[in-house]
Amino acid sequence: xxxxxxxxxxxxxxxxxxxxxxxxxxxxxxxxxxxxxxxxxxxxxxxxxxxxxxxxxxxxxxxxxxxxxxxxxxxxxxxxxxxxxxxxxxxxxxxxxxxxxxxxxxxxxxxxxxxxxxxxxxxxxxxxxxxxxxxxxxxxxxxxxxxxxxxxxxxxxxxxxxxxxxxxxxxxxxxxxxxxxxxxxxxxxxxxxxxxxxxxxxxxxxxxxxxxxxxxxxxxxxxxxxxxxxxxxxxxxxxxxxxxxxxxxxxxxxxxxxxxxxxxxxxxxxxxxxxxxxxxxxxxxxxxxxxxxxxxxxxxxxxxxxxxxxxxxxxxxxxxxxxxxxxxxxxxxxxxxxxxxxxx
Amino acid sequence: xxxxxxxxxxxxxxxxxxxxxxxxxxxxxxxxxxxxxxxxxxxxxxxxxxxxxxxxxxxxxxxxxxxxxxxxxxxxx
Numbered sequence: 001x002x003x004x005x006x007x008x009x010x011x012x013x014x015x016x017x018x019x020x021x022x023x024x025x026x027x028x029x030x031x032x033x034x035x036x037x038x039x040x041x042x043x044x045x046x047x048x049x050x051x052x053x054x055x056x057x058x059x060x061x062x063x064x065x066x067x068x069x070x071x072x073x074x075x076x077x078x079x080x081x082x083x084x085x086x087x088x089x090x091x092x093x094x095x096x097x098x099x100x101x102x103x104x105x106x107x108x109x110x111x112x113x114x115x116x117x118x119x120x121x122x123x124x125x126x127x128x129x130x131x132x133x134x135x136x137x138x139x140x141x142x143x144x145x146x147x148x149x150x151x152x153x154x155x156x157x158x159x160x161x162x163x164x165x166x167x168x169x170x171x172x173x174x175x176x177x178x179x180x181x182x183x184x185x186x187x188x189x190x191x192x193x194x195x196x197x198x199x200x201x202x203x204x205x206x207x208x209x210x211x212x213x214x215x216x217x218x219x220x221x222x223x224x225x226x227x228x229x230x231x232x233x234x235x236x237x238x239x240x241x242x243x244x245x246x247x248x249x250x251x252x253x254x255x256x257x258x259x260x261x262x263x264x265x266x267x268x269x270x271x272x273x274x275x276x277x278x279x280x281x282x283x284x285x286x287x288x289x290x291x292x293x294x295x296x297x298x299x300x301x302x303x304x305x306x307x308x309x310x311x312x313x314x315x316x317x318x319x320x321x322x323x324x325x326x327x328x329x330x331x332x333x334x335x336x337x338x339x340x341x342x343x344x
Numbered sequence: 345x346x347x348x349x350x351x352x353x354x355x356x357x358x359x360x361x362x363x364x365x366x367x368x369x370x371x372x373x374x375x376x377x378x379x380x381x382x383x384x385x386x387x388x389x390x391x392x393x394x395x396x397x398x399x400x401x402x403x404x405x406x407x408x409x410x411x412x413x414x415x416x417x418x419x420x421x
Contacts (some may be wrong), residue, residue, distance in 0.1 A: 022367065022368055023368070027368065050364070051367050051368075051369075056367050084396070085396050086396035086398040087396060087397065087398055087399060088394065088396040088397075088406075088407040089361050089396045090361050091358055091361070121397075122397060122398075220402075229373070236411075237390065237411050237413055240392075240409055240411035241409075242409055243408075243409075244408075244410065247398075247400060247408060302418060309410075
């Protein structure tokens with residue numbers, strides 16, 4: 001298994017990147033994990049519990065043993081278990097704080113049993129919830145990260161409030177998981193291409209891109225997009241699809257991640273495509289790798305290809321291979337730059 | 345709809361929030377239609393996936409709706 005230099009961020013993958021491959025008739029979790037190891041897409045392995053594990057968060061002893069043995073045999077390291085706080089699971093009401101804590105605690109126990117040191121999910125930003133979560137992580141001796149994913153950013157009131165709450169609770173086991181989706185400089189060209197090929201009207205694609213690039217708040221963007229799309233005669237289905245462009249891709253300056261780094265426990269290397277030059281066309285990986293190296297972060301970065309949300313004409317394995325190559329190249333550059341700066 | 349070894353009417357689905365449709369499992373839609381066996385039918389499916397962990401529009405907002413559409417001609421068996 002190829003590793004990065006000591007002191008640099010370590011690479012890995014989340015199996016969420018391989019969502020298309022999970023739909024193949026010959027899919028098995030064991031086969032997928034072995035393929036990840038063969039293609040050198042570790043050493044870090046992240047799993048989405050509800051996606052990959054039937055019966056999650058219930059984990060029986062036999063499965064836990066075979067899963068741990070498989071990872072050890074494959075040279076992979078369990079990094080983070082991706083969990084859900086399904087607040088809107090019921091239609092008639094939202095989950096209460098106590099129900100939410102119990103929901104996450106069961107998932108943390110399942111993750112622990114499988115050998116994962118960190119759980120990650122969205123949470124409620126209330127003192128009572130954060131204190132409860134701190135007790136769970138302490139009892140299980142695990143870390144927990146809240147993903148900062150578009151439409152959230154470092155500046156989101158929700159994130160700012162959580163930073164204060166984490167400071168108040170003073171638990172080193174609670175932190176954040178930056179997701180590169182929050183810091184993009186363009187709508188993914190692969191997404192535009194997919195919408196175009198599916199017959200999405202060109203004027204709607206142009207409209208959503210223009211709204212996305214505008215300097216306005218999210219409610220203002222949604223308001224303008226809906227109003228102008230309606231005027232163009234857009235169908236509810238098309239509006240729904242393009243809503244995702246505004247929600248799932250954020251425009252934060254990637255250098256702003258530096259503010260969050262002291263509280264980062266894991267990183268999500270979100271990406272949408274790797275072009276023929278080996279670059280990601282919509283996310284400034286160069287700046288982000290510099291932030292990680294300058295902060296001295298030596299935890300894991302899970303490559304997360306999310307383009308499967310709109311195209312099935314690609315291989316998650318191949319794209320993650322390209323993403324690893326990109327990150328490894330940029331990490332070496334960032335380390336050389338940091339070293340040179342330190343020498344002066 | 346047939347899933348997890350059970351057949352449920354469309355109206356019953358909203359109360360089954362403790363059930364999981366596992367990601368790699370298929371579901372079967374049964375559409376009552378007399379004398380349809382062996383004949384072709386154009387089936388359009390609008391799937392609105394309410395993502396229960398992504399609430400948009402603030403704390404009192406609604407779950408993000410991921411919409412998809414399928415249009416296929418199938419032979420009834």
